[in-house]
Structures are given as structure tokens and as C-alpha cells.
Amino acid sequence: MSQGEKITVENGKMNVPNHAIIPFIEGDGTGPDIWAAASRVLQAAVDKAYNGEKSIVWKEVLAGQKAYDKTGEWLPEETLDTIREYKIAIKGPLTTPIGGGIRSLNVALRQELDLFTCLRPVKHFTGVPSPVKKPEDVDMQIFRENTEDIYAGIEWQEGTDEVKKVVDFVQNKMGVKKIRFPETSGIGIKPVSKEGTERLVRSAIEYALNEGKKSVTLVHKGNIMKFTEGAFKAWGYDLAEREYGDKVFTWKEYDQIVEEKGREAADQAQNEAEEAGKIIVKDAIADIFLQQILTRPKEFDVVATMNLNGDYISDALAAQVGGIGIAPGANINYETGHAIFEATHGTAPKYAGQDKVNPSSVILSGTLMLDHLGWREASELIHKAMDKTIESKVVTYDFARLMDGATQVKCSEFGDELIKNMD
Numbered sequence: 001m002s003q004g005e006k007i008t009v010e011n012g013k014m015n016v017p018n019h020a021i022i023p024f025i026e027g028d029g030t031g032p033d034i035w036a037a038a039s040r041v042l043q044a045a046v047d048k049a050y051n052g053e054k055s056i057v058w059k060e061v062l063a064g065q066k067a068y069d070k071t072g073e074w075l076p077e078e079t080l081d082t083i084r085e086y087k088i089a090i091k092g093p094l095t096t097p098i099g100g101g102i103r104s105l106n107v108a109l110r111q112e113l114d115l116f117t118c119l120r121p122v123k124h125f126t127g128v129p130s131p132v133k134k135p136e137d138v139d140m141q142i143f144r145e146n147t148e149d150i151y152a153g154i155e156w157q158e159g160t161d162e163v164k165k166v167v168d169f170v171q172n173k174m175g176v177k178k179i180r181f182p183e184t185s186g187i188g189i190k191p192v193s194k195e196g197t198e199r200l201v202r203s204a205i206e207y208a209l210n211e212g213k214k215s216v217t218l219v220h221k222g223n224i225m226k227f228t229e230g231a232f233k234a235w236g237y238d239l240a241e242r243e244y245g246d247k248v249f250t251w252k253e254y255d256q257i258v259e260e261k262g263r264e265a266a267d268q269a270q271n272e273a274e275e276a277g278k279i280i281v282k283d284a285i286a287d288i289f290l291q292q293i294l295t296r297p298k299e300f301d302v303v304a305t306m307n308l309n310g311d312y313i314s315d316a317l318a319a320q321v322g323g324i325g326i327a328p329g330a331n332i333n334y335e336t337g338h339a340i341f342e343a344t345h346g347t348a349p350k351y352a353g354q355d356k357v358n359p360s361s362v363i364l365s366g367t368l369m370l371d372h373l374g375w376r377e378a379s380e381l382i383h384k385a386m387d388k389t390i391e392s393k394v395v396t397y398d399f400a401r402l403m404d405g406a407t408q409v410k411c412s413e414f415g416d417e418l419i420k421n422m423d
Ligand SMILES: NC(=O)C1=CN([C@@H]2O[C@H](COP(=O)(O)OP(=O)(O)OC[C@H]3O[C@@H](n4cnc5c(N)ncnc54)[C@H](OP(=O)(O)O)[C@@H]3O)[C@@H](O)[C@H]2O)C=CC1
Pocket: 092, 093, 094, 095, 096, 097, 106, 324, 325, 342, 343, 344, 345, 346, 347, 348, 349, 350, 357, 358, 359, 361, 398
């Protein structure tokens, strides 16, 4: 067995050795079951695709309950250092207690490594049961800002000295009169920056250009949160026009044409831009967007949004294509090359240790990782095996309960089936 070598990044270019060491976090709850199946499937695909010329050399790093039990720390510095050093990692879900206790380790990993884009592709696999009539119309890439917004975790608990100071400052120094119940409020702060917005929107536009997508939609609640979500929209449009002026047509331009020449001229300008292969950069307010992804999903391609919106949108869209059991993701810093691949779902604690849940989300996150490494042949093997396995109706409980004539298998057995179907 090869000892493996490190992935390195030089001048923005990633060098991937044939036997690449990849750190992994097993995860809490159902994480160990899922990871056992997923790691086998990923390794088998690489072995099969490259006849042993390439391999993944897994290196476990600790986080969550396992880390706490072994080291007394939830997210040891060594884990962060190792991921920084080895550049790429993959993880199972980690538990976050509600209303108190430690802050999210998942969010901490993204923030510590400055993984500013959470990319969550959502598409339908033929045969996967879905609550909508045409799940195949959904083919979207969510670019969720991953380092700021409410997820920065800047908040103060009701009744504490700290929150009293904040309320006092806001009321007496800033003249705010609108805190409805100042004595009993918890307070949170929502930072949204120009830099954070620009690097996220840039990554979404770059993706759209490279992958031949038709549109990028900025999703925000800028009518209500004017200087955070509204600014996100404005900065997004400005960036698109400033850096990609000849490659995009924005709805900001459209509105200007409406004002100067009327709607017909604006429609014509947009049609011409589409015909010329330009990317349409548009925006939607988050509430109506959640309706439109259900009623008119074909109109959306790449979606760029802030952290909280992106979290909600990911789970909502996942439902349309069969649920959270088949919803992959990647946290990426396109500037440093660091990335951590992980499912959209959480630890599903009620199924922990039952070898029951669907490992597809982590497996497909692994295929995003393989694509990122340039090991596309292995990724394709998994996609084909996934198609074949689902088509044969051999599925885990989540799909089986919605499918007629399905054979329900365990998490590990689904992994076995994928490996068997790699040809
Ligand atoms: N990135 C991360 O690590 C994330 C961590 N979390 C954390 O996970 C914990 C639990 O969160 P919760 O809100 O319950 O959300 P979960 O995503 O963990 O689970 C909710 C439900 O989704 C379904 N589900 C989840 N995973 C799978 C799977 N692999 N296969 C099939 N179905 C699945 C199950 O549905 P059903 O009951 O219908 O069978 C499950 O009960 C929390 O501590 C939360 O903070 C949450 C999201 C992301």
C-alpha cells in the first residue's frame, strides 16, 4: 500500500499526485455508517478507473464527538492544520446543539479555512422518487456564501450583561427605537461585506462561464434587509458589469433600458444578449424564489446567495429531486485551493448506528471531490453506477418508502451495489 503524497497548490495550480493523501472526518450520528460505505465506493471507483495507477490514501482527522472523546476538544487545532496542509478533505456531518452549547463545527471549518463558496449542485437522477411532476427540470448550482451573514455567530443571549450593553448602545448611542421588547431580546448581528459578496458572485459567474450556463440569479431579501441583502444584490450586479461586462447582460442594465427606451427595447436587448451567448445575471427576492423554483425551475441555473438563504434553498431544492439523501456539496476557496466536501444533510441522529440511511450525498460529494482533482473517470464510474442501481430499484429506506417495487437495502449494501454496478 502506497504511503501517498500531498496535494499541493502552486501559483493557483493544483498538483495532484497519483496516490493522493486525503484527510477525512467520519462525522457524528449516522456519519460512521455513511463514511464506511462512501469511502469504499470512492476507493473502488478510483481503483477501477485507473487500474491501481491512482489511489486515495485516506488520513483520518478528528472533529465532533469522536474528537472530544479522544482529545477533550471538539475541533482540534491539529485537524485544521492537517486540512490546511493537505488542501482537500471530505467529511461526514457533525452535530450542533440547539440553543446553547458549542457553535457549529461545520461552520467553524468553513470559516477557519475561509472556504467562501458552498457549492451545492442539485439535479435529478432518473428513477429517484420526487414530490414534483417534473423533477428533471431542476438542474441548479447553488453558490452559497459560506463565511459571513448570520452564520458569523455574533449574537448575545437574552438576559446577559453583554446583551444589555448591546441594547443600551443601540438605543442610546444609535437612537434605535424599534426593539419591541428590549428587556427580553437576544440580539444577533448580520455582517455582509462587499468583498465577501464579490468573491462569491465572481465564483458563480466564473462557473457559469466555464460550464456554459445561461444565467446567474442573485437571491436576496433586499427589500427588507437593505444594507446587507440589498447591498449583496447591488454589489453582485456591479461586479458582474465591471468584471464581466462583455460576457453578461444584467437586469440592472435591463432596468436602465426600460427607463430610457421602454420595456420593448429592454426585452430586445436581453434577447440579443441571450442569442450572443451572454450570461443573464438577474435577481429574485428570496420568498418568491422559493415559489418559482417549484413552479418554473427551468428558469434557474446558477444561484448566488447569502449564507442563511443558501441553507434553506439547499434543503428545499434537494426535496424536489428526491431529498436530502442525495444532496452533495463542496466548500471551496477558489483562491487558495482549499476545499472540504460534505453532504447537505446533517447527522440524522435517530438512525445512528443502524446502517440504514442513504450514503449517496457523501458519495456524490466525493464525486465532486474527484472532479476537483481532475479524476473525472472515477467520478463518471460512480455516476453511472448510481444511475444503474437506482434504475434497478435497489435503494435505501428513504427512496424505498416512496417507490413501488423497490428492494430496500442497508447503507452498506447500497455501497456494495454501487461497487458491483461499476462497469
Ligand atoms: N453539514 C453538516 O454537518 C450539517 C449538520 N447538521 C446537524 O445535524 C443534526 C441533525 O439535524 P437535522 O435538522 O435533524 O437534519 P438532518 O439532515 O440530520 O436530518 C433530517 C432528516 O433528513 C433525512 N435524512 C438526513 N440524512 C439522510 C440520509 N443520509 N439518508 C436519508 N435521509 C436522510 C431524515 O429524514 P426522515 O426522518 O424523513 O427519514 C432525517 O431525519 C443537527 O445537529 C444539525 O445541526 C445539519 C445539517 C448539516
